[in-house]
Amino acid sequence: MKTMVKQLMLGLLILTLYACRVTMGKKTNVLSQSQQNTSVTGQQVAKEKENPAPTAHKRPRHAPFKSSLPNTGSSELVYRSPQYFLYKADSLQIASARDNYFKNLDTIIAQLSVTPDSKSNPAVNTDQWYAAIDFNIRRPNFVILHHTAQDNVAQTLFTFSVPRPGRESSAHYVIGKDGKVFQMLNDYVRSWHAGASKWGSITDMNSCSLGVEIDNNGKDEAFTDVQINALIILLSYLKEQYKIPQANFIAHSDITPGRKEDPGLLFPWKKLADAGFGYWYDSNNLKEPHPDFNATWALRLIGYDVSDPSKAIQAFKLHYLQKANTYSLTDYDKKVLYNVALKCM
Ligand SMILES: [Zn+2]
Incomplete structure (x- = not known):
């Protein structure tokens, strides 16, 4: 019996020693691999630092899109009613709009990640890149006010969600008649709201401005007080956040003479100027x-x-x-x- 116990203990000892050897072996492999990595030349390390391997952009954490509509089909909704457009807008948000937003964002990130060199800029005639270290992202300096000329705010949310090749348009903000403010784009991206336009000597107003669409049919509809008050709260934030001067809150019609007329005759410019946005x-x-x-x-x-x-x-x-x-x-x-x-x- 004693002999059996001794044999069993010996067996266990051998097994333990073998297991340790395997583990140690693995550790040795890992070490030898990293030693191999550090044996690259200083020049190679410097090159890798300048051109790191592309890494996937981490998506910001955002609550998944949740439709506020009851679970109905579009056929049950009155054609072109707010509920109808909201159904269409919500469906597009779930199916494609957010994916498309992030695809565009990836393109911008890739553009921003290109480091200066003579390959991407033929005017650069030196090979060595000296990086300047103090910079940040460009800021908007104008706010352009529009009216939507659409039936309801849901229609605008739908319009800006649907791909329309050749007729693309967007805005940073949309304000409903009930004072609800929707932000559709990050303030730092270039939205497509101004089109062919000029103000002073600036010919690319989209690059320096934020676009605000105010829900209004563009005909005979008055802007509601609650809507204008929501607009003033938004403009106060933007003015402070980006140090936008009072003179630079202007109309789409101002920058597109003879082409656009929004936000139109009924817009309360004096009220806005009294609040510090534009002049009167x-x-x-x-x-x-x-x-x-x-x-x-x-x-x-x-x-x-x-x-x-x-x-x-x-x-x-x-x-x-x-x-x-x-x-x-x-x-x-x-x-x-x-x-x-x-x-x-
Ligand atoms: Zn406009």
Whole structure:
């Protein structure tokens, strides 16, 4: 019996020693591998540091999209009703919109990750890249206000979710008539809301601005107080966050004379100016223009594209006199123009 116990213990000892040897062997392998890695030349290490292997971009954590609609089919909804568009918008968000958002984001990240070199920029005629170390992402400096000219806010959420090749458009924010504010894009990305446009000497307004779409049919519909108050809260945040000057809260119609008319005649510009967004004038205390006052120069000073002066006048009157389709200036209009221009000096 004693012999059997001795044999069993010996067997266990042999097994334990074997197991230890296997484990130690594995450790040795790992070490030898890393030793192999560190045996690369200094030049190789430097190269790897400059061009690290691409790593997958980590997605920000965000709650999954949850539709607020009851579980119905679109056939049960009234065609083009808010519920109908919300159903379509929600379906697109779940099926593709968020995936497409992140695909676009990946493209931007890849563009930002290209380090300066003579291969990507033929004007660079030196091989060595000296990295500057102090930088961050560019900030928006304008806010462009639009009306949606659509039936309801859900229709706009749908429009900005659906791929429309050749007719792409987007905005950073959409504000419903009930004061609900939707942010659809990160403020730092270039949204496609301005189109062909010019303000001052800037010809790429999308690159320097945020687009805010205000739900309104663009015809005879008044903007609601709750909607404008929500807009003012949003603009206050943006003004503070990005140090946007008062003069740079303007209309889509301002930057597209003769092409666009939004947010239109009914937009409460004075209320906005009183809150610190855009300029207005004191109609009870208008200063007389100088005898040599030049209206075209004044329009240009404010920012209008004056390549077609009559269109610039029309855009100015739409905003500051709230009159449509007039292409000439009365004496009163000139006085208003002079007083607005004074604010922009
Ligand atoms: Zn617009």
